[in-house]
Amino acid sequence: MIDFYSLSLRDREWVTHRMLEDDRQACEYSFANNFLWSDIYGVKMAKEQGCLIFQFQNQKEYCYTIPIGAGNRKGALDTMLAEEQAKGQELVLSTLMQSDLAWLEQNYPGRYTVETNRDDYDYVYSTEKLSTLSGRKLHGKRNHIARFKDDNNWMYRDMMPEDAGECMRLLDLWKEAEAEHWNDEMENELHINRIALRNLAELVLDGGMLYKGGRLVAFSIGEPLNTDTYVVHIEKALASVQGAYPMINQQFVLHHCQDYAYVNREEDTGDEGLRKAKLSYQPVHLVEKYQARFHL
Numbered sequence: 001m002i003d004f005y006s007l008s009l010r011d012r013e014w015v016t017h018r019m020l021e022d023d024r025q026a027c028e029y030s031f032a033n034n035f036l037w038s039d040i041y042g043v044k045m046a047k048e049q050g051c052l053i054f055q056f057q058n059q060k061e062y063c064y065t066i067p068i069g070a071g072n073r074k075g076a077l078d079t080m081l082a083e084e085q086a087k088g089q090e091l092v093l094s095t096l097m098q099s100d101l102a103w104l105e106q107n108y109p110g111r112y113t114v115e116t117n118r119d120d121y122d123y124v125y126s127t128e129k130l131s132t133l134s135g136r137k138l139h140g141k142r143n144h145i146a147r148f149k150d151d152n153n154w155m156y157r158d159m160m161p162e163d164a165g166e167c168m169r170l171l172d173l174w175k176e177a178e179a180e181h182w183n184d185e186m187e188n189e190l191h192i193n194r195i196a197l198r199n200l201a202e203l204v205l206d207g208g209m210l211y212k213g214g215r216l217v218a219f220s221i222g223e224p225l226n227t228d229t230y231v232v233h234i235e236k237a238l239a240s241v242q243g244a245y246p247m248i249n250q251q252f253v254l255h256h257c258q259d260y261a262y263v264n265r266e267e268d269t270g271d272e273g274l275r276k277a278k279l280s281y282q283p284v285h286l287v288e289k290y291q292a293r294f295h296l
Contacts, residue, residue: 002079004044004055007035009202011045018052018069023226025287027122027266028095029068030231032203032223036192048076056094063094063291066104074107081294088296095120096290104292112292119270122287123278124229125263130253130281133246137282141246148212148243156251159207159219164197167209167219167236174236185269193234196221205233208252210244217241218248222256230260249281 007015015031027033034043034054041056050071055064067076084091093112096104101114133141148154159167171193178186200207200221210218218237225231232252237244257263262284268275 002046004046007038021070027231040188051076063092066093066100091294093292112294115291120267120289123265123283126284127257144243144246148247153213155211159209161201167197206256210248217244220248220252229262229264230257231264
């Protein structure tokens with residue numbers, strides 16, 4: 001039987017190596033992402049035939065990643081199928097890439113159905129474009145940044161683990177500002193932000209902090225995702241400060257993403273305002289994700 005167990009910081013190195021063997025594009029394929037959301041989605045992991053498998057709860061059923069890494073993927077997935085079928089349950093694979101669908105079709109033709117959800121697609125941008133904000137379509141972003149810089153009374157610096165308390169206070173201000181619209185999704189977001197701040201060094205995350213008039217007005221947290229892409233997991237700013245969001249976006253990219261061709265800024269979860277904001281930065285492509293449900 002495959003042994004799924006809760007994620008520990010001690011698993012980071014082994015998990016990261018398996019991720020790099022596949023060089024995957026979706027934001028879910030990082031140890032930090034799964035660790036941060038593990039409380040909310042009940043994320044667990046297993047090592048099977050040299051592969052990594054994540055298990056998580058989606059609504060009322062368990063979902064799994066396809067076996068990840070350079071191990072015996074077919075053998076691991078055969079074991080997963082046998083175990084679920086022995087329990088009289090369908091095996092549901094989630095967060096699949098296009099390449100995974102091709103592999104499944106080659107190895108398990110006709111045994112599953114595929115679904116997709118636009119709300120889950122990641123937004124991927126050119127690092128060069130986010131750095132320069134060049135072009136007519138990004139003129140508004142440049143204007144907001146110019147207003148932020150008007151009095152030349154600002155500063156950006158790298159985040160240190162000891163900065164957690166100051167960033168937590170900004171999160172409190174964010175919650176106060178959003179009080180009228182507060183919901184469960186925002187509460188979950190607040191929860192994972194706090195976990196990231198408490199475990200910044202252990203998760204090997206980069207952080208950046210933006211100040212205006214000596215006051216912290218924004219911060220961002222991310223990490224390398226694969227050989228050509230950097231992922232931004234967290235970005236928080238005081239919306240009342242004009243230009244704070246585009247400024248932290250640009251400064252974080254300038255300081256942490258220059259060794260990578262692309263920046264993944266994750267999905268919009270179906271939020272119309274967030275979708276509009278992410279599209280306004282002119283993504284070069286969206287990372288499509290799929291779910292495969294195997295027939296009993």
